[in-house]
Amino acid sequence: MELENIIQMRAGKLFVPNKIIIPVIPGDGIGPEVWAATKMVIECAIRKAYGDNRSINFLPVLAGEVAFHQTGSWLPDETLEQFRKFRIGIKGPMTTPIGGGIRSLNVALRKELDLYACVRPIRWFHGVPAPVKHPEIMNITIFRENTEDVYSGIEFEADSTEANQFFQLISDNFPDEKQKIRFNENVAFGIKPISMEGSKRLVRAAVNYALKFGKKTVTLVHKGNIMKFTEGGFLNWGYQVGTDEFPDQVYTSQQWQKTREMYGDEIAGQEKESALQNGKIWMNDIITDAAFQQTLLYPQRFEVIATTNLNGDYLSDALAAQVGGIGIAPGANINYESGLAIFEATHGTAPGRAGKNLANPSSLILSAEMMLRYLGWDEAADLINEGLEQTYDKALITYDLAQFVPNSTQLGTIEFAAAVCESMKTI
């Protein structure tokens, strides 16, 4: 019986039965409250979209503080096995363990399950207070590489045996590089692995997403001007994906540049115009610092961003802040080959707010919207979007936003979820 409920991957495509089981980590702090609200909204959307024909049975699994208290492990093996078995899961925020063992549960989950793409769509909701004049022109999805870069966790503490050995290794084998280390003592080291395979699969995922959702631009964000082989590698491999793997769907700024050098501005301009008129996606690139400026000044020039781990970490929060959505931005961690995916709230556990029915559940609700779309249950996903849009539009909001919106009505976490459900029409 249970096997019938399992999501499978067949020939690169997800096969989703009508009745499925999805493991859930409610999380710590405000996690259980925002999860209860999200569950209410998901079940309401599915009921309104499909009646009894489709359903999700949520299976709570252990991770974080709760898991530690019950089992002595922050991330029990059984939890990882359940995610592998059922393929798609959802999670609330988790307390980061302090001292020893796992550095971050989120990083551990992503690495263990090889969830290489961190997908963060960033858009504005009418009624949400934002610090910029025109938050409505922002509609950007960031694909952040999740498994490499300085986040690989290879670091040697200053003055440790490992750091000294590492320093010796460089001194013995790479004397020129040794000269580049400014101070020879009390120096810590970190390693930044960036591979062709890791970069290509991330950019491939971004292009496939752009094609699926009718986006016209994919921008590679990198710091290849300084880190020529790591960030520069990401850039070159990214362009290779465009030209080698999607020759009929993508036109790159490298191709345009080449034509320009050979035949001049006019011919290059015509070639570009014709490619874009024929529906090709424009793949370009930008250096990270400029990306921070340009996404603030001209967000409308960006649609899908593909970038390395650290760049993506900074950029996703900066862009979310621009639309007032730092507490409401959703996120997903996906491996498009295995189909494994975990959808998550992007904020933390807000311990000071826990247990007070105050937290804003929008981040997890929007992550659930992404999850339903990933499952191919678009009708239910659309209902959630619509429900949220209308609730914000009516200025029915939680305390975090209500304090900035005059004449708004402040709702508790679960009352907000109920208002979202009420705003969804039955189809």
Ligand code: NAD
């Ligand atoms: P936080 O996101 O928990 O809180 C930052 C501020 O935002 C606080 O003022 C909080 O009250 C508010 N806030 C956050 N989410 C909110 C919501 N949904 N509704 C209303 N207000 C909200 O960040 P922090 O205080 O730096 O971290 C607390 C804990 O959460 C730490 O253990 C941290 O490591 C962890 N954390 C986990 C995740 C995750 O699991 N994805 C992400 C970030 C932080």
